[in-house]
Structure formats: C-alpha cells, structure tokens
Amino acid sequence: MRVTLAVMPWHLMTAPNGAASVLAAALDPDHDVTTYYGSISFAEDMLAEAGTAAPGDVKARLLPESYMYVAEEGFTGGIGEWLFTGALYGGSGGLPSAAARACAAIGFDPGVAAEIFRLAPAFADRAAAEIIAGRPDVVGFTTTFSQTVPSLAVARRLRALAPGITIVFGGSNCDDTMGAALHRNFPEIDYVVRREGEAPLRALLEALAADPADRPGLLAAIPGLCWRDASGTARAVPEGGVLPSGADFPPMDQDAYFDRVENSPVADYIQPALMMETARGCWWGERHHCTFCGLSDLILPFRSKSPDRVVAELMEGVGRHHVLDVLTTDNIVDKTYFDTVFPELEKSDLDLRIMYEIKANLTPEKARSLRTAGVIQVQPGIENLHSLPLKLMRKGITGASNVASLRDLQEQGLTVLWNYLVGFPGETVACYEEVIAQIPLLHHLQPPLGAHRIALERFNPYFDDPEMGFRERRPRAWYRGVFPHFGDADLTDVAYLFETPDRGVGGTTLRNLKAAFDHWRDAYPGSSLTHRAVDGRLHLYDRRTACAHADHVLDEPVEVAAYAALSRGRSPESLARTLASAGWPVDAAWSSAFVDDLADLGLVYRESGRAVTLSTEHDPTLVKGTAIPTPAMVGAAT
Amino acid sequence: MIRDLSPVDLTSAAGVAAASGRTDVRVLELPLGDLAAGTAVPPGPLTWLRAAAPGPGEAFPGDEALAALPAAGVIGMTLEFDARPEAPALIAFLVRMTSLGLPLEWGGPVADLPCELLVHLAPPSHGDAAADAWRAAHRYGLCYWRRGNGFAAVQDLRAEPGARYVIHEPDVLDLFHRLADPLDVTALPAGDRASLADLLDAELAVEIGGSAVRLPYRLRRWPVPVIDF
Numbered sequence: 001m002r003v004t005l006a007v008m009p010w011h012l013m014t015a016p017n018g019a020a021s022v023l024a025a026a027l028d029p030d031h032d033v034t035t036y037y038g039s040i041s042f043a044e045d046m047l048a049e050a051g052t053a054a055p056g057d058v059k060a061r062l063l064p065e066s067y068m069y070v071a072e073e074g075f076t077g078g079i080g081e082w083l084f085t086g087a088l089y090g091g092s093g094g095l096p097s098a099a100a101r102a103c104a105a106i107g108f109d110p111g112v113a114a115e116i117f118r119l120a121p122a123f124a125d126r127a128a129a130e131i132i133a134g135r136p137d138v139v140g141f142t143t144t145f146s147q148t149v150p151s152l153a154v155a156r157r158l159r160a161l162a163p164g165i166t167i168v169f170g171g172s173n174c175d176d177t178m179g180a181a182l183h184r185n186f187p188e189i190d191y192v193v194r195r196e197g198e199a200p201l202r203a204l205l206e207a208l209a210a211d212p213a214d215r216p217g218l219l220a221a222i223p224g225l226c227w228r229d230a231s232g233t234a235r236a237v238p239e240g241g242v243l244p245s246g247a248d249f250p251p252m253d254q255d256a257y258f259d260r261v262e263n264s265p266v267a268d269y270i271q272p273a274l275m276m277e278t279a280r281g282c283w284w285g286e287r288h289h290c291t292f293c294g295l296s297d298l299i300l301p302f303r304s305k306s307p308d309r310v311v312a313e314l315m316e317g318v319g320r321h322h323v324l325d326v327l328t329t330d331n332i333v334d335k336t337y338f339d340t341v342f343p344e345l346e347k348s349d350l351d352l353r354i355m356y357e358i359k360a361n362l363t364p365e366k367a368r369s370l371r372t373a374g375v376i377q378v379q380p381g382i383e384n385l386h387s388l389p390l391k392l393m394r395k396g397i398t399g400a401s402n403v404a405s406l407r408d409l410q411e412q413g414l415t416v417l418w419n420y421l422v423g424f425p426g427e428t429v430a431c432y433e434e435v436i437a438q439i440p441l442l443h444h445l446q447p448p449l450g451a452h453r454i455a456l457e458r459f460n461p462y463f464d465d466p467e468m469g470f471r472e473r474r475p476r477a478w479y480r481g482v483f484p485h486f487g488d489a490d491l492t493d494v495a496y497l498f499e500t501p502d503r504g505v506g507g508t509t510l511r512n513l514k515a516a517f518d519h520w521r522d523a524y525p526g527s528s529l530t531h532r533a534v535d536g537r538l539h540l541y542d543r544r545t546a547c548a549h550a551d552h553v554l555d556e557p558v559e560v561a562a563y564a565a566l567s568r569g570r571s572p573e574s575l576a577r578t579l580a581s582a583g584w585p586v587d588a589a590w591s592s593a594f595v596d597d598l599a600d601l602g603l604v605y606r607e608s609g610r611a612v613t614l615s616t617e618h619d620p621t622l623v624k625g626t627a628i629p630t631p632a633m634v635g636a637a638t
Numbered sequence: 639m640i641r642d643l644s645p646v647d648l649t650s651a652a653g654v655a656a657a658s659g660r661t662d663v664r665v666l667e668l669p670l671g672d673l674a675a676g677t678a679v680p681p682g683p684l685t686w687l688r689a690a691a692p693g694p695g696e697a698f699p700g701d702e703a704l705a706a707l708p709a710a711g712v713i714g715m716t717l718e719f720d721a722r723p724e725a726p727a728l729i730a731f732l733v734r735m736t737s738l739g740l741p742l743e744w745g746g747p748v749a750d751l752p753c754e755l756l757v758h759l760a761p762p763s764h765g766d767a768a769a770d771a772w773r774a775a776h777r778y779g780l781c782y783w784r785r786g787n788g789f790a791a792v793q794d795l796r797a798e799p800g801a802r803y804v805i806h807e808p809d810v811l812d813l814f815h816r817l818a819d820p821l822d823v824t825a826l827p828a829g830d831r832a833s834l835a836d837l838l839d840a841e842l843a844v845e846i847g848g849s850a851v852r853l854p855y856r857l858r859r860w861p862v863p864v865i866d867f
Contacts, residue, residue, distance in 0.1 A: 268799075319787045322804040351784035351791075351857065353864070376860050415863040446863060532662060532711070534683050539662040541648065551643040553662070559640070597640055618684065620648070620713040621739035623861040628779035629795045 001205050002032045004136040008127075008150040010071040010080035011039035013064075013266065015273040016257035018329040019142040019171055019197065022277065025250035026198035031205060034134055035256035038127050038154070043067045043266045045123050046116065058111040062119075064269035066112055071146070076455065076497060077102040078478030080146025083113060085482055087120040087153035094118070098481050120153070128157035136165060138205065140193075143171035149482055152186060159188040166190050166208060170197045173496065175296055176458065180236045181493035183226035185486055192226035194239055195299060196280070198250065200224055239298060243280075246303040251313050252277060258321045273325035274317045278341075279304035282331045284359055288394040290381075291468065292421060294457030294496070295331060302332075307340035318350065326354040326374075332381075333358045338366050342373035350374065357381065360397050360405045364567075367408040375414070380405055382418040382448070386431040387608040389504075392424040394461075399435070399607040400569025403614070406445040411616035413623070416446045420513065423453040423504040425469030432509045434607060439516045440546030441602045441614060444527040447520040451513045456498040463498070473498040519546075525625025529603075530618035538563055540603065540615055547602050558584050562594050569610035651716045651743055654686040670717075670731075671696035673703050679710040687712055691719035691728075698723075698731045700819070704738050717744035725751055726820035726849040732759040733818075737855040745769060755841055755853060757796055758782070782857035790814060792842060792854050803840060809833050817843050817852035824848050 005024060007017040017037075024033045046062040053059035074080045082099035095117040100110035131139055131154070139158060141151035155167050169182060170193040179192040193200045200222050207218035219227045223241030228234055252275055261267050283302035285295060305313075318324060333356045334341075345352065352374030360380040370378065384390050385399045409416050422432070456463055462470045475495030480486075483494060523545040530541045538554040554560050558579070565578045572592040579586050595611045598604045604611040646663055647653025655665050663684045668677065671692040679685060687707070692698055707715075715735070722728065729751075735742045736759045745764035753772045758780035761773040783792045789806035805811050810833040823834060823845055834850060837843040843852045 315787055319789075322786060322789050322791065322806065324784050324786055324791055348787070350786060353860065377864055410862070413859060413862050415860070415865065417863075417865075532684055534662045537662075541645070543645075549645040551645045553641045553643060555639070555641060601640065618648075618713070619708070620741060621708055621859055623739065623778055623859050626778050626861050628857075628861060628864070629777060629800075 001137045001209060002135060003027060003034075003138045003140060003205070004131055004134055005033065005035045006038060006127075006131060006139055006141045006151065006154065007035060008038040008141065008147050008154065009042045009067070009084070010074065010146040010150070011037075011144075012068070012071045013037070013039045013043055013261070014068075014270050015275040015327045016252065016254040017142060018252065018275050018277060019144070021252035021254050021257070021275060022250055023140070023142075023197055023201060024256065025253040026202065027205070028253065030202075034136070035260075036127070036131055036134075037257060037260045038123075038150070040260055040264055040266055041127060041130075042119075042123050042150075044264060045119055047265055047269075049115070049119060058109065059115055061109070061112050062115055064266050066108075066116075068270075069108055070116070073106050074103075074108070075145045076476075077106055078146070078476065078482055079103055079106065079108065079113070081149040081482045082478065083116050084120050084124070084149040084153050086117050087124040088149050088156060089484075090121075096481060098478070102478060120150075124150070124153040124157055127154045128161060131158065132162045132165070138166045138168060138208065140168040140170060140201065143169060143173035145172075147171065148173050148182070152188070155186070155188045168193060168201070168204065170194070170201070175298075176239065177493035178458070178496060179224075180226050180234070181486070181490045183236070184234045185483070185490055185494075189226075190228070194224035194226070195241075195296075196244060198244060198248075199241060243299065243301055243303065246279065246305045249277060249280070249303075249305060251309075252317075254317065254321065258323075271325060272321075272323060273327050274314075274321060274323050275327050275329065276310075276314060276317070277305075277329045278310045278337075279330045279332070279334050283335070284332060284396065288396060289461050290395055291393050291424070291461040292383075292454040292457075294460045294463075296459040297464075302334075304334040304336075307337060307344070310337070310341050311344045314345070314352075315348070318352070324350065324352050326352060328354065328356050331357055335359075338369050342369045342375070345373035353377065355379075360395070360402055362405045362408050364408045364411065367405075367412045367414065371412040371414055377415040377417065378409065379417045380409070382406070382416075383421045384431075385420075385435045385605075385607065388431050389421070389424050389427045392426050393421070398569055398610065400605060400610040400612040403442065403445070403605045403607075404568060404612050406442070407612075407614055407616060410445050411619070413619070418446075418448050420448045420451040420517070421454050422451055422510055422513065423502055425503040427504040429505055429509055432505055432513055436512055436516045438605055438607075439520055440523075440544070441605060443520055443523040443544045443546055444529045444616075445524075445614070447517055447524055451510060451517060453502060453504075453510065456500045458496045458498070469503050470500045473500045475499070529615045531615040532618045533560075536560065541618065542602070544602075550601070552601060552603075558586060559594065562586075562591065563598075563613060566595070566598070566604065566611055566613045569607075569612035571609045571611075574610075648684060648713055649741060651686050651688065651714065654684075654714070670699055674699040676703075679707060679712055681710045683711060684713045685711045687715040689715050689717055691717060691723045698727055698734075701734060704734055707738070707740060712740060714741035714743070717742060719746070722746050724820075724849075725846045726844075726851045729756065729759070729844065729846075729853070730819055730851045732756070733851070733853065733855045736760045737858055739859050748772065752844055752846075755796065755844055758853075759855070778861065779857065781854045783854040784857055794840075794842070794854065796841075801840070803842070807833075810836060813837070814842070814852055817850055820849040820851050822848060823850045 005020040007020050011017050020035045027033045043064050050062040070080050095114040103110045103113040168191045169189050174192050179194045183189050183192045203222045224239040225237045261272050281300050281302040285300045354375040355377040356375050357379040360382050382402045387398045456470050462468050475491050476497045479495045527544040532539050538560045540552040542550045573588050575591040576588040646657035654663050657663050665686045667688045669690040674697045742760040743763050745762040747766045749766050749768040753768050757775040761776040762769040781794045781796050783790045789804050792803040794801045813833045
C-alpha cells in the first residue's frame with residue numbers, strides 16, 4: 001500500500017517526529033511510505049509571510065521562534081488547537097476571544113496569533129493538495145500535544161477532495177476514550193489506532209488489502225482499533241494487545257525529516273537534532289506510578305533496546321545525518337546504560353549533546369558517566385525539595401537526595417531541566433516555607449524552570465482514583481471551544497487535561513515560591529560554592545550572592561570525614577553511625593554539633609531531619625551565565 | 639572547629655598573589671617550554687600559573703600537557719613574554735586554551751594580527767586599541783567545532799549571518815586536524831593546497847608568514863544552562 005504519514009503542526013520541528021520515524025521503519029519494506037512534514041511547511045509559510053511584512057508590522061514576528069513558542073508553551077491552554085479551528089470549521093470570524101485570552105495568559109501576542117489563525121486555512125488547503133498529489137491509499141495522522149485540530153483540518157479536506165483515501169488517526173491524543181471520541185464525532189476519520197502503533201497499523205493495512213468479506217473479522221481482532229461496521233456504527237476494539245519488547249522496536253527512519261529540512265529556509269533558525277528511542281514505559285512507574293504522571297498504565301511496562309543496538313543506532317544516525325545533538329523519546333533512562341551505553345559513548349570521543357529523562361537518585365559517579373557520554377542535558381524528575389510532597393507523589397526520593405542530585409549535576413556542568421510541583425492533597429505550608437527559607441543556600445545550583453500547581457491529567461493516579469483527593473474534575477474549558485459540537489460525555493472522553501479545585505497550599509505560598517525562584521534565577525550565574533582538598537584539609541570557597549563571600553577550612557581529619565559522609569543526606573544519628581563504623585570515635589552529640597556548625601555557615605541543606613552538603617569540586621573551566629550564540633540569536637531582527 | 643579565612647579572589651593572578659601565606663592557593667612559575675617538554679604541575683593547592691612563552695626553538699604545550707592542568711589544580715594562567723611569539727604558534731595556543739576553558743591573562747599589541755578572525759579566542763586583557771576591540775567583541779561559543787564519526791561540525795558566528803559547516807571529505811578533514819599546529823604551507827602537495835584554500839576561504843584557517851593554523855576551537859564545555867531561558 002501507498003501510505004503517507006502526516007506530521008502536522010505543532011510538532012516541535014527541531015527533530016524528526018518519533019512516531020512517524022518508528023512507523024516508517026515498521027512499515028518498510030512491505031509498504032511504500034512517505035512522510036509529510038506539515039510542521040515544517042507551515043513554519044515556512046509563516047516565515048514567508050514575515051518576509052512580506054513592513055517594519056513594525058506584527059506579521060514580521062511570524063518567525064520560527066513564534067512557531068516554537070506555540071509548540072512548546074501552548075499545550076495546556078490549547079493554543080495550537082485554537083489556532084487551527086478556523087481551518088477546520090470555516091466561518092468568517094477571526095481568532096475567537098477565548099483563544100486570544102489564552103494566548104495572552106502565556107505571554108503570546110494575540111496579534112501574532114491572529115495572523116497565524118488567518119494563515120492556517122490556506123495552509124491546510126495546500127497540505128491536502130500536496131498529500132493527494134502523492135496518490136496515497138492511506139494517510140495516517142499522528143496526534144500528540146496540539147496536533148489534533150490541525151490534523152482534522154487537513155483530514156476534512158482530504159475527505160472532500162479524495163474520498164477514496166483511507167484516513168487513520170493515531171498518537172497520544174488517541175489513546176483510551178480519547179481516540180474513540182474523536183472517531184465517533186469526526187466521520188472523516190475512518191480508523192483510529194491506539195497505543196503503540198506498529199502492530200495495529202500493520203494489521204490494519206493487511207485487513208484493508210484483504211477480501212472485503214473477511215475484513216470485518218480481521219478489523220474486530222485488532223486490539224484498540226476504532227472502526228465502522230457495514231451499518232456505519234462506530235466500533236472500538238478493547239485496548240490491551242501484547243506490547244512490543246525492546247528487541248521489536250524498529251530503528252527510527254529519520255531520512256524524511258533530514259531531507260525535508262536540509263534545504264528549508266527554516267533550517268537557518270533551528271539546530272536540527274537526531275531523535276532516538278531507546279526505551280518505552282517507565283521502570284519506576286511500573287511499581288509506583290508517580291501520582292501526577294499522565295502516562296497510561298497500559299504502556300508503563302518498561303522495555304528497552306539492548307545497549308549494543310543503542311550505540312550502533314546512535315553512531316549510524318550521527319554518521320548518516322552529520323548531527324551531534326540527540327533528543328530521546330524515553331520517559332526514563334534504563335539504569336543499566338550507566339554501565340554499558342555511556343562508557344561506550346565516552347570511548348567514542350565524539351562531541352555529542354544528548355538529552356535524557358532520568359530518575360533523580362544520582363551518585364557523583366553516575367553524573368560523571370552522563371557527562372563523559374555526552375548526556376549534557378537531563379530532566380531528572382525532581383519536582384520538589386521536601387520529603388512530604390515527594391512521598392505523596394510516590395517519587396521514592398527525599399528532599400535532601402534531590403538537592404544532592406542538583407549538586408552532583410552542577411559539579412559536572414550538566415544542564416538540569418526541572419519544575420517545582422505544588423498542590424498535593426495532604427501537603428502543608430511548612431513543606432514550602434522550610435524550603436523557601438533555604439533557597440538562598442542553593443543559589444549556586446540550577447533553579448527550576450518554574451513552580452506549577454499539578455494538573456489533573458488523564459491516566460495519572462489522581463485521575464484514576466478520585467478518592468485520592470481530586471473528586472471534582474471537568475475538562476479544561478478550551479476543549480469546549482475547540483470541539484463545539486461535542487456533547488458533555490464526549491467532551492469528557494476526548495479530554496486529556498482537566499480542571500479541578502486547588503488542593504494543598506494556597507496562592508500565597510505559590511507566589512512566595514515563585515518570587516524565591518525569580519531571585520534564584522538572577523543569582524545563579526554569579527554564585528558558586530566550591531571545595532578543594534589540600535594536604536588532608538578541606539577548603540571551602542563560598543561565593544553565593546546571598547551570602548557574604550567567605551572561605552572556610554576543615555582542619556581535622558574527623559571533620560573532613562564527616563563532611564564527606566554528609567554528601568548523602570543524613571540525620572546526626574546516621575552520621576555518627578557511619579563515622580563510628582569507619583573507626584572515628586564520635587557520638588551523636590558531636591555529630592549534631594558539627595551539623596549545626598555547618599548549618600550556621602549555610603553549608604548544608606536540612607529537611608526532615610537530614611542534612612546534606614552543598615559544595616562542588618572547584619572547577620574553573622565550568623561555563624555559567626552565558627549562552628552559546630545560535631543563528632536565531634545572531635540574525636533575529638526583533 | 640571550622641576555621642574562617644579571608645576570601646581569596648580565585649579569578650585573577652593578582653587575586654591569587656594577594657593571598658600570601660595560604661596553603662590552599664599559590665602562584666607558580668612554569669615556563670611553557672618546560673610544560674611542553676614534560677614537566678608536570680605538582681598537584682596540590684589551587685594554582686595560578688605564571689607561564690613564560692616558549693623561547694626560539696621551543697614548542698608550545700600540546701593538548702595532552704594542557705589537559706592535565708585542571709586536574710592538577712590549575713585555575714588560571716598568565717602568559718608572559720617580552721617579544722610576542724610568532725603569530726601562528728600564538729594563535730594555535732590560544733585555540734587550545736580557549737578549548738580548555740582555563741582563564742588566560744595575556745596582552746600586548748595585536749593590531750598586526752587579523753583580529754576580526756580571532757574574536758572567538760581568549761582575548762588579550764591589555765594592549766592596543768585592537769586588543770580592546772577584541773576583548774569587547776569576545777563571547778563564548780562564537781566559532782567552534784565538534785568531533786563526529788568521520789566528520790567535524792563547525793559553527794561560525796564571528797560575523798553575520800553566520801555559517802555552519804560539516805567537514806567530511808577525508809582529505810579536508812585530515813588537513814583540518816593537522817592544522818591544530820602551525821603547518822608550513824610552502825611545501826604542501828597540490829591536494830593539501832586545494833583543501834587549505836577551501837579552509838582559508840571559509841575563514842576556518844589563517845595563513846601568516848608561510849604558516850597556516852586552524853581557527854575554530856573544540857567545544858569541550860557547554861554552558862550551564864545550555865538553553866537561554
């Protein structure tokens with residue numbers, strides 16, 4: 001069959017689309033697959049429009065950075081979906097006022113949004129024409145984040161212009177009840193494939209090629225498939241087929257993306273990266289599903305590729321596309337890679353820049369292993385620095401341990417992307433006040449991107465079990481605006497994001513936290529707290545902006561040993577036990593006094609009875625407080 | 639007892655020199671010729687190196703000798719000379735030091751150098767008007783290369799609009815790596831001559847007085863955070 005995989009806005013165009021890359025490889029060579037990168041085409045349209053703008057005209061800002069802003073920041077407010085409602089539903093009105101308000105709320109100029117809204121219909125026309133020109137039998141749309149309405153806009157046009165084309169939807173926005181609701185309410189969607197798409201999509205293509213008499217039986221046997229029977233009734237096969245193992249994952253076929261982006265004017269504004277998939281699911285979530293995490297239980301089982309395959313595919317991708325930046329689709333890195341993949345990458349001596357999500361419980365050795373492998377940007381799932389909210393989240397980690405991880409990552413000069421989550425049923429104001437008071441001590445470590453109240457998302461434990469504290473919930477308001485013809489039940493079925501009454505701490509605490517983080521962001525570039533061992537003594541250099549500059553020295557071997565032991569969060573009793581078992585004749589009273597002395601100098605973070613040290617090995621080659629210039633930064637007119 | 643000490647300025651030679659009597663910091667004189675010949679910095683305190691430039695016939699230290707400095711406690715270097723070293727050798731040294739990321743103090747007249755091609759390298763802290771201009775234009779990450787398997791990816795933002803290159807042709811790539819040290823171009827075979835012409839044209843190498851050297855440095859440390867929020 002001739003299959004076109006359509007990747008629509010608002011796919012982050014800095015890397016190949018993961019779903020399309022996997023499916024293209026999975027369908028090859030049995031089927032003739034092309035990938036249509038509508039994301040890049042639309043960004044090109046925006047850029048071309050910007051090129052016609054007079055100076056000062058809002059159109060001049062239709063640059064790739066505006067595209068990326070919608071793609072990266074617009075999801076929770078449904079911005080990307082709003083912007084294509086005109087293309088989907090028609091009508092002569094401009095950007096709906098609810099959409100304009102949502103844009104303003106995230107700092108996106110409604111004037112620019114209105115221009116995008118205006119451009120979308122003509123783009124959808126051309127996208128449909130271009131897809132049809134390829135004479136596909138089947139067009140598959142992948143829907144993740146804000147791709148649903150743009151995909152529907154093009155699907156509607158395909159149905160009108162080329163009714164013989166079979167239209168399939170898949171992707172994260174189609175999981176569970178969401179895909180079934182879309183299928184029921186949009187007749188242009190012939191089939192919805194849910195969850196991991198390789199096997200169901202292959203089976204669907206076989207069914208489509210089979211004798212029509214056999215087809216219903218074949219379709220009804222494809223796990224998760226939404227289809228229509230002879231009478232036109234929408235049917236949904238229950239989900240839950242066998243999940244592919246790591247050995248079954250096809251290597252991503254990224255040629256379509258790199259061919260597409262190579263000669264695109266948009267390429268001057270972005271730094272294309274490779275996309276790698278090394279695992280699916282989450283080995284922590286399999287056992288303890290973090291309560292705020294919207295990954296479905298059905299796909300939580302952790303499956304990873306063998307280390308040899310990972311290294312081989314990475315090397316192949318780097319050599320083939322001449323790209324050294326790598327994004328990974330993994331929800332969490334396989335623990336065993338620290339002993340296998342990362343040492344191999346270190347040996348390769350390539351200047352890779354890899355981004356990974358990791359579990360937060362690091363050691364200095366693991367942090368070093370990440371850096372030497374080229375994993376210089378991590379998302380460690382830190383979420384909070386106090387043990388009570390962390391326990392409510394089922395993170396399996398303490399506040400002190402998270403601070404130790406921030407410290408170890410800072411020591412290696414790795415970029416840490418993390419958020420502070422607030423609003424858990426059962427948390428107290430003290431959980432936040434104790435942290436806010438100590439944030440000045442952390443100014444030399446990387447601040448969070450922001451503080452957010454947790455969102456109720458489909459599939460998170462709070463969603464599945466209302467008794468955990470979020471009993472009242474309803475779909476976010478924008479779903480009504482974007483699917484105006486849905487009834488209430490279908491709206492609930494199609495939504496991923498829900499509104500709930502706030503739980504946990506109030507607005508004042510959240511505001512105080514954000515203010516403390518603002519100071520932290522300002523202070524970070526100029527702050528450091530480092531140490532160096534010389535002749536058995538430990539020297540400390542405190543250059544944090546919130547503390548008076550000071551140097552300290554620990555002269556006595558027992559103090560140096562105690563300081564080293566406190567690199568992991570410990571209570572005074574635990575410290576005394578550790579030192580005693582190493583032969584140091586100290587008791588809990590001595591340990592307690594020592595920790596107090598360190599605390600008086602701001603040298604430890606204390607939480608839930610534990611103290612942890614904060615200093616990093618002195619390293620004059622660490623680069624802070626500056627960004628590597630990018631073409632967009634140098635060439636941008638605004 | 640945790641003792642307090644007067645805070646020392648660890649970011650400059652003057653700062654370290656002012657902290658006399660400390661056992662944790664020191665200024666150490668070590669001629670670069672000796673470092674190149676194999677003399678190591680004895681590990682111990684945080685050390686600011688006062689490094690005399692190599693004399694005639696002496697080489698600047700290479701990658702291995704320089705890479706060992708941070709682990710030995712070196713936190714910065716002052717390059718000292720009466721007569722400025724030959725330009726190609728000096729540029730090659732600046733490329734290595736910028737890659738290493740150790741603070742480097744040096745200065746003097748630089749008006750005769752192609753400074754607009756050198757703004758990405760560790761700038762002189764004092765000198766003539768050209769030195770001032772270099773220092774003002776300097777930013778981290780303006781012209782660097784990264785090692786791939788069988789290629790070198792170069793990013794050049796010394797001037798607008800900026801350029802990205804992938805050097806993958808084996809001959810050009812080989813020459814690019816050989817240009818890490820000054821290369822006598824007077825006796826180059828024709829193939830290398832052609833490759834050199836390409837690199838000079840792209841301003842990724844410079845030829846001064848019959849000697850050529852490459853200009854981008856290998857980017858070893860990404861800034862923290864690597865994204866400008």
